[in-house]
Amino acid sequence: MKAVQHKPVMLDEVLSAFSDVELKVFFDGTVGAGGHAKAILEAHPEIELYIACDKDPAALAIASETLEPFKKKVKFVHSDHVNVQEVLRDLSVNEVDGFFLI
Ligand SMILES: C[S@@+](CC[C@H](N)C(=O)[O-])C[C@H]1O[C@@H](n2cnc3c(N)ncnc32)[C@H](O)[C@@H]1O
Numbered sequence: 001m002k003a004v005q006h007k008p009v010m011l012d013e014v015l016s017a018f019s020d021v022e023l024k025v026f027f028d029g030t031v032g033a034g035g036h037a038k039a040i041l042e043a044h045p046e047i048e049l050y051i052a053c054d055k056d057p058a059a060l061a062i063a064s065e066t067l068e069p070f071k072k073k074v075k076f077v078h079s080d081h082v083n084v085q086e087v088l089r090d091l092s093v094n095e096v097d098g099f100f101l102i
Contacts, residue, residue: 008035010102015043018098027051027088027099029081032059034066036102041070051096053077053087 008014014036023044031037031052041047050073054060060076067074077087081101088096 008033008039008102011036011039014100014102015039017100018044021098023047023097025049025051025093025096027053027084027096029053029084029099029101031063031076034063036100037063037074038066038070041067041073047073049091049093050074051077051087051091051093053079053081053084055080 018040023040023046026040026047026049028037028040028051031054034052037050037052041050050070052060052063052067052074054063055078057078060078064071064076075091079087088094
């Protein structure tokens with residue numbers, strides 16, 4: 001995987017799904033290269049915590065470059081998203097305003 005060079009799949013649909021939602025906390029279970037994450041963070045400046053999860057450390061390294069401008073808001077997590085409950089518990093997060101796995 002390389003840094004974001006093309007439009008992530010279904011990006012318009014993803015942004016549209018959250019267009020009317022106030023997002024304070026977001027869980028992204030497949031952050032990959034960070035293309036969706038970057039677009040969501042740009043569209044939702046109200047986000048306080050963006051949990052960027054991926055099971056591949058190489059993907060997380062790329063995402064950290066893509067999301068460098070948002071690093072104060074992003075928490076990178078190396079895990080399978082099946083562990084979402086444990087991930088949220090470890091971050092003391094009780095609820096999220098949005099999540100996706102694409
Ligand atoms: C198609 S890419 C994601 C694209 C990403 N949303 C973007 O904007 O670049 C798929 C990613 O999901 C991750 N992935 C697949 N299954 C996973 C799982 N069960 N838990 C965590 N990450 C997973 C892969 O490691 C890969 O980085």
